[in-house]
Amino acid sequence: MEFETEIIAEKPSVKNPVLITSFPGIGLVGTIATAYFINELKLENLGILDSKLLPPIASLYEGVVLPPIRIYESKELNFLLIHSDIPIMPQIAYGISKVIVKWAREVEARRVYSLAGIATFEDKKRVFGAVTQKELINEIKDHVEIFRSGTISGIAGSILNECVATKFPGIALLGETPGFNPDPRAAAKVIDAMNKIFGWKISIDKLLQEEYKDN
Numbered sequence: 530m531e532f533e534t535e536i537i538a539e540k541p542s543v544k545n546p547v548l549i550t551s552f553p554g555i556g557l558v559g560t561i562a563t564a565y566f567i568n569e570l571k572l573e574n575l576g577i578l579d580s581k582l583l584p585p586i587a588s589l590y591e592g593v594v595l596p597p598i599r600i601y602e603s604k605e606l607n608f609l610l611i612h613s614d615i616p617i618m619p620q621i622a623y624g625i626s627k628v629i630v631k632w633a634r635e636v637e638a639r640r641v642y643s644l645a646g647i648a649t650f651e652d653k654k655r656v657f658g659a660v661t662q663k664e665l666i667n668e669i670k671d672h673v674e675i676f677r678s679g680t681i682s683g684i685a686g687s688i689l690n691e692c693v694a695t696k697f698p699g700i701a702l703l704g705e706t707p708g709f710n711p712d713p714r715a716a717a718k719v720i721d722a723m724n725k726i727f728g729w730k731i732s733i734d735k736l737l738q739e740e741y742k743d744n
Contacts, residue, residue: 538576548638556706558646561716572601582621622687645685647703661699672725
């Protein structure tokens, strides 16, 4: 339920930011991408998304306990980020999505970007995009392939549904991957697409090297 879920965070210093969200899913595409942002950009932790509906799990990083769903800020690139180490069960996705989009309004975010993976048989490492308002297509059409028909499952889809319901601008970027194994290269392609959309210059070399080592 919504009332059992809340965002506990400091007030962001960025103005009219983009809010980026990712939760574990196919290929861990979004999760790998946002973890890369956190580490490479040395993002500042602002707080957490807390819920009685989440499993009783604490993540660890170099011996330090981290709550499983955390919120970060990039002052340099003017974005906020919600990163989750745990998958979200369908039963609670609706309530969490409502809290996220509500918070996006409170911090005066201009867009919600939901990062996830999409499984295909071709595995060309394309990035597909979908939007909640037709006019948003112009922002991404030159940099990704428009996902014209199909479904977006999990909390990524739930967040977009909530954006539609509340008339909040939402965009999904879906990295193409062949299956459920972690796919750093697909995550790198999503970051590369965001570089083009926003004019960022985030290097993806380390992700590509990780993909090479895994093979």
